[in-house]
Amino acid sequence: MNGFKLFLFYIFFMVTSVAAVDSTSRAKADTLLKKQDYVSAFKLAETILKSDPNDRYGLWLRFTSASQLANQKGKWPEECWTSAKEFIAIAAEEEVVSLTSAIWCLNHENRYSEMTSLIPKVIPFAQEKVGDGNYGLLINTLTIAYMRLNEKEKAREILFQGLSQLSGKKEAMNTGYNVAELFYDEQISFSERERWHELFQNNLFKDTPTNPLIPSIAWNTSLLTDEYVKKGKYHFALDTISLLYPELDTNVSSYWNFLRDQLLIKYKALLFKNRKLKEPPRRNLKMIFLVVPKTRLQDPLPKKLATYETLDADLSDKDLSDLLLSFIYFRDSFEELSKGVHWDYEVIQTNSEIKTTNFIEERSRFVMQPSIESIQPALSSDVLEKIKAADGVVVVWPGTKQPEGVLITNGGGTEWNYGTPLDPEVRLTIISDSNKTIASGNHANHPIFLYHELFHVLEWAYHKSNFPKKDHPYARRKEWPRDYNGNTEWDFYSETFNKRMMKEDSMDRVYWMGRKEGFFGIKNKEEKR
Numbered sequence: 001m002n003g004f005k006l007f008l009f010y011i012f013f014m015v016t017s018v019a020a021v022d023s024t025s026r027a028k029a030d031t032l033l034k035k036q037d038y039v040s041a042f043k044l045a046e047t048i049l050k051s052d053p054n055d056r057y058g059l060w061l062r063f064t065s066a067s068q069l070a071n072q073k074g075k076w077p078e079e080c081w082t083s084a085k086e087f088i089a090i091a092a093e094e095e096v097v098s099l100t101s102a103i104w105c106l107n108h109e110n111r112y113s114e115m116t117s118l119i120p121k122v123i124p125f126a127q128e129k130v131g132d133g134n135y136g137l138l139i140n141t142l143t144i145a146y147m148r149l150n151e152k153e154k155a156r157e158i159l160f161q162g163l164s165q166l167s168g169k170k171e172a173m174n175t176g177y178n179v180a181e182l183f184y185d186e187q188i189s190f191s192e193r194e195r196w197h198e199l200f201q202n203n204l205f206k207d208t209p210t211n212p213l214i215p216s217i218a219w220n221t222s223l224l225t226d227e228y229v230k231k232g233k234y235h236f237a238l239d240t241i242s243l244l245y246p247e248l249d250t251n252v253s254s255y256w257n258f259l260r261d262q263l264l265i266k267y268k269a270l271l272f273k274n275r276k277l278k279e280p281p282r283r284n285l286k287m288i289f290l291v292v293p294k295t296r297l298q299d300p301l302p303k304k305l306a307t308y309e310t311l312d313a314d315l316s317d318k319d320l321s322d323l324l325l326s327f328i329y330f331r332d333s334f335e336e337l338s339k340g341v342h343w344d345y346e347v348i349q350t351n352s353e354i355k356t357t358n359f360i361e362e363r364s365r366f367v368m369q370p371s372i373e374s375i376q377p378a379l380s381s382d383v384l385e386k387i388k389a390a391d392g393v394v395v396v397w398p399g400t401k402q403p404e405g406v407l408i409t410n411g412g413g414t415e416w417n418y419g420t421p422l423d424p425e426v427r428l429t430i431i432s433d434s435n436k437t438i439a440s441g442n443h444a445n446h447p448i449f450l451y452h453e454l455f456h457v458l459e460w461a462y463h464k465s466n467f468p469k470k471d472h473p474y475a476r477r478k479e480w481p482r483d484y485n486g487n488t489e490w491d492f493y494s495e496t497f498n499k500r501m502m503k504e505d506s507m508d509r510v511y512w513m514g515r516k517e518g519f520f521g522i523k524n525k526e527e528k529r
Helices: 004-011 023-034 038-051 056-072 076-090 092-107 112-117 119-130 132-148 152-166 170-175 180-184 190-200 214-230 234-241 249-253 257-273 317-337 381-388 448-461 489-505 519-528
Strands: 283-291 341-349 357-361 366-370 392-396 412-417 426-431
Touching: 023 038, 023 056, 038 056, 056 076, 056 092, 076 092, 092 112, 092 119, 092 132, 112 132, 119 132, 119 152, 132 152, 132 170, 132 180, 152 170, 152 180, 152 190, 180 214, 190 214, 214 234, 214 249, 214 257, 214 317, 234 257, 249 257, 257 317, 257 448, 257 489, 283 317, 283 381, 317 341, 317 392, 317 448, 317 489, 341 381, 412 448, 412 519, 426 448, 448 489, 448 519
Parallel strands: 283 341, 283 392, 392 426
Antiparallel strands: 357 366, 412 426
């Protein structure tokens, strides 16, 4: 927010009429301000005001000096605020400019309620008085103040007003610092997202990779796209996401790879979905979503987690709908990527509970994945037959509660035997990780989640191929093969699919229906040879 210094520099020259301060004091003050010796300038102002408490120049000098010292905190933000009010009392024509600077001073002490209370006196007039650049910074500061007060609607109102006034001007970018979280608020209505989408269209500034509005634009674009997909309006969804993709991929990547991958997968999926001429799938696969709505863990819990009151949880409808939405993007982008491997799906609701988990302690987290044998009541024969008639199953469960400061991963990808030791029925099994928030950066709320877990198994299936396979290799860019491009998790997967697996056998081995042995077992046998 260093741009706000532009405004404070401007305020030095705003006084057009000053009281009759002697020329020596005036010259000394000018020298101190130019040297940025604001403490001495403040002391000089105090000396002037001892002779005349209402001296206009002295009041202005004290306010200006305190404004510049406010970032040091201590007594200075309050000195700035007090001086601003005293100066305005004798220079009413400078009220808007002075209060604009005072808002910045109050910001240093997190006095958000006082800051927002000044809006009626400032906003209608500030743009003309302080200029577009400083006005944009003022809007940004007030937006964040409302955010800190947890008044998200008011934050969006002030931001919308300011951005609308500056729309299309470079100075509009000053409104965008650190406000992206406003746009992953799931309470935003569909119509409001559409209004923002229209406004953002004029504020992309494509030649500015570090446009601070991009994170807000990206979140709004992503979630508005989701709304269209939920309504089955795939053409509108593609039109929406095309605001950013493919042209602004670099701009989005400069902020957050997690969000960039999400948007890019959605874009690829929607391109495929909207293709006018589609060839029939060359292979049809089937995924079962097995919904186990309750976690009711049996004691004893692992010692590391036994101190917490409960880790039990219930699955929300939204957790399931978000996961199914991610699957739609996965399904369509995977069919495009694999040149015709299509996934159908079916949702099977149960009234069962997860009773135990497999517990692993890692350096930065705990891993607690459901023990499928512990599902109670046990899966019926009808459900088991449906799973055996499919290629994979996603076990959708509530996960476990996340105690404050503790990261518990509840998801994973593997193969599981749904038959017997003598008559195995091996199926791809993906465990959902349902307790993460949408903007946590965790892939559980992201179409790449299914790619991530599927890839763990495909590493076994294609273990002879030349790509790194140990411990999430996408995260270690230096280990990528030389012929790979990009930097993100999605880049690694897409490069491996295109340059390794598709070249090896067009991914023809990617199926599980009827398999009696999993890829992990095949891999171990082949490596022993």
